[in-house]
Amino acid sequence: MTGRTIVITSGKGGVGKTTTTANIGTGLAMRGHQVVVIDTDIGLRNLDVVMGLENRIVYDLVDIIEGKCKMHQGMIRDKNKLELFLIPAAQTRDKNCINPEQMKELCAKLEREFDYVLIDCPAGIEQGFKNAIAAAQEAILVTTPEVSAIRDADRVIGLLESEGLHRPRLIINRIRPGMVKRGDMMDKDDITELLAIDILGMVPADDRLIIATNQGVPVIYDKRAPSGLAFSRIAARIDGEDIPLMDLGPKNGIMDKVKEIMGINRGAYSNA
Template sequence: MTGRTIVLTSGKGGVGKTTATANIGTGLAMRGHRVVVVDTDIGLRNLDVIMGLENRIVYDLVNVIEGTCKLSQAMISDKHDYELYLIPAAQTRDKNSITPEQLREMCAELEKEFDYVLIDCPAGIEQGFKNATAAAQEAIIVTTPEVAAIRDADRVIGLLESSGLHRPKLIINRIDPDMVKRGDMMDQKDVESLLAVEIIGLVPADEHT
């Protein structure tokens, strides 16, 4: 088996990237794929909470990299019947605890066992971004239709392409049709013309989130 490693990134925090990672992972697993999601946001992990697995963490990503545990020991299986696993980030370390090469090697091992390896990238473009993107063959950018988020997404696209991750895909989150109609929010065509990347998902705003 040779799986695909896909990084989900955003540039700007708070746009729903981690939730998107969990939802995409769940959707792929429900279709019968073997999926592992990797939280690389060292010091600020959230993927475990979104997936409801926070009380089952024994080992984490840094433990694997440092050799404290085996890769399989850090994997937490989802509570449902399908093949979905989480490797959580360390909560008490910093992003310099791992290198791009180490994460790349770990994901190469995971690709032998899983159809999809989804990496939840930290916000920003610092070391955590470099670690996460180095391990991936494909990238999905999550953004919202706001000027600041689009500007950050544009910068991320440039960084991804310069690092060899060409033709990233885009998910636009929290689109409010009423605001679009009033001209208070960019629509799909506006974002498409600004970023010139393929949009693979449109997620409407939810007043409950």
């Protein structure tokens, strides 16, 4: 087996890298693939709590790299998906205790056992970023429709390029269709044009995502969550399925308004 190693990065913090990693990882596992997700945010780990696996951590990424445990001992199997594993970051160490070469070595081993190796990159462009992107063959860039996140994304595109990671694909997170419609939020076309990269998907801002994350459950399991639906479609696209992007945006029909009021918001957003 030769798996694909994909880094999920953004530059700016707080745009949803970790949530995206957890959901795409789960989505790919739901499609029957063997998946391992790696938290490389050493010192500020979070992928474990987002996936609800924080109580099962014994060893971590640094332990594996330093040979304090076997690779398999450092991997935590997911609660729901047998095909999904997490390698958590160390919490009491710092980013300088591993290097890009060690990441390449580890991922090369993982690629022999897994279809997908997903790397959750820390914010910033320093050592942690360099470690996270070193082993990747592909990159997914997460941004939100805000000037600060987009500017940082552009910077990261340049850095990825110089490391040989060409054509990263973009996920625009936390789109608010109502604001886009009013002309108060940049839309897909504005952002892809500014950054000059291909889009992989759009995820609407969604209260259900927060509720799911509160419980340590990826929102992709919530069949009524617009964001969960968006993540399933993104996972399918990564997996090679050709699913068209759809316009996010509340529909204007009177029935949609009624449905929205009644809380049947499944149709309120078309899925991206």
